Amino acid sequence: MTTGGHTLVVRLDSAGDVLLAGPAIRAAAAASARTALLCGPRGEAAARLLPGLDDILVYDAPWVGFDAPPARRADTDALLDALAARRFDRALILASYHQSPLPAALLLKMAGVPWIAADSEHYPGSLLDLRHHRAPHRHEAAAALDLAEAAGLRLPPGDSGALRVTCPAAAPHLTGPGPYLVVHPGAAVPARAWSAPRAARAVAALAAAGHRVVVTGGPAERDLTAAVAGRHALDLGGRTTLPELAAVIAAARTLITGNTGPAHLAAAVATPLVCLFAPVVPAHRWAPYRVPHVLLGHQDAPCAGTRARTCPVPGHPCLDSVTDAELLTAVDTLLTRTPGPGPDQEVTV
Structure with missing residues (x-):
């Protein structure tokens, strides 16, 4: 060709x-x-x-x-x-x-x-x-x-093959000053995210550990983000376009989210992330790509490989059983990680 x-x-x-x-x-x-x-x-x-x-x-x-x-x-x-x-x-x-x-x-x-x-x-x-x-x-x-x-189409010299988006503008008018973490609790596929009560408890635990938390979500997720943010976090649900969401994530110290679009957006702006990865689809195909990340979730759960949209197991144990201690350890590991020679490895906690 x-x-x-x-x-x-x-x-x-x-x-x-x-x-x-x-x-x-x-x-x-x-x-x-x-x-x-x-x-x-x-x-x-x-x-x-x-x-x-x-x-x-x-x-x-x-x-x-x-x-x-x-x-x-x-x-x-x-x-x-x-x-x-x-x-x-x-x-x-x-x-x-x-x-x-x-x-x-x-x-x-x-x-x-x-x-x-x-x-x-x-x-x-x-x-x-x-x-x-x-x-x-x-x-x-x-x-x-x-x-x-x-097909004979190759990346140009100097292109590492990582995900990339056009550089988003900063968004301090949305987040306010000072460092923060982002929690994005929603997902188009409910099985791939925490339940709302579990996400709310995680935000409270992050705030209690001294982190400033920003909660994000789309226009249809305003009720979800309000419930998850509560009195512990800044609620940006429904207040960002996708370029603005990219800017908010780009300036974050870490993103916490499920296996959903914002996880790949974080990879594209080189923000490390904790990915709550339900095993309904395989992690080796869909994990955050070439960015420091920690996967949390029980990959041997009964829902593994089902491609289920709604969790088929009562209590959503593959994700909702992840503890606050596991989450805080994952966040601390990413925040204190010394950058290595390449961005594509999963970080072990």
């Missing part, structure tokens, strides 16, 4: 998935005259933070997401027209290990994209020009970059 020309990268999932596609997007941009991303509506705000993109197209795919829209001929025709008008030379379709890239590949072929690459365990017929097989147990960000490299 020749480089140059116009490259399309496809990542149709959530904001966190789009952030994990960042290194592959930068590899595409380094080898292309123009680079575009086709993403879903939940990933658009994250896409606008990524370096290397000249264009962003948004499509709510009927085969992606928990509340996928119905398949409509008008929506498909509009997407095909938009793709055809841009005359792409090649495309990379990035999808999670359990997803098929073939619905997207079919639409791209119908739009006239002449060369398409994707990881696929299913027979692609004529839909893929490069059918790549991802390495076993590969992290999602690394697997995406592997595909780009297999």
Whole structure:
């Protein structure tokens, strides 16, 4: 495959998935005259933070997401027209290990994209020009970059391949002066976060240990963040755009959150984090990428590998049984850690 020309990268999932596609997007941009991303509506705000993109197209795919829209001929025709008008030379379709890239590949072929690459365990017929097989147990960000490299698209010299976003502006008007920790209690998948009462007890324990705590969340999480912050923390629930959230996390000493988009946002701004990682999906694929972090959560819990959205075990023991002492030890370990030669290791506590 020749480089140059116009490259399309496809990542149709959530904001966190789009952030994990960042290194592959930068590899595409380094080898292309123009680079575009086709993403879903939940990933658009994250896409606008990524370096290397000249264009962003948004499509709510009927085969992606928990509340996928119905398949409509008008929506498909509009997407095909938009793709055809841009005359792409090649495309990379990035999808999670359990997803098929073939619905997207079919639409791209119908739009006239002449060369398409994707990881696929299913027979692609004529839909893929490069059918790549991802390495076993590969992290999602690394697997995406592997595909780009297999297509002849490589990161430029000096690019380490870590996650990255355009430098967010400082947000002292939101957080006030002085050092702080961030607790982000929500997640699109409830099984991947603490229950609200458990998160509230954690915030109280952090405050009692002398930490100033800022609680963040989206517009739909105002009741959650108010309950979690209580009288112990500053509540920023519903008060930040995604760029402002990036700025708040970038200035934090540490982030405490579940396996959700802000964990990957922290990695992109190089903020160490304590990640409450429910084993419903494997940590080797979705843990914070190339940033100092501590994983808390019982990885051998009965919910392991189920991809459950709501915890199937009464009491949510994989995360809610994590103690305040374990949390405080993890935070102290990250705050006192001497930086090593590389940012990609998990910190042991």
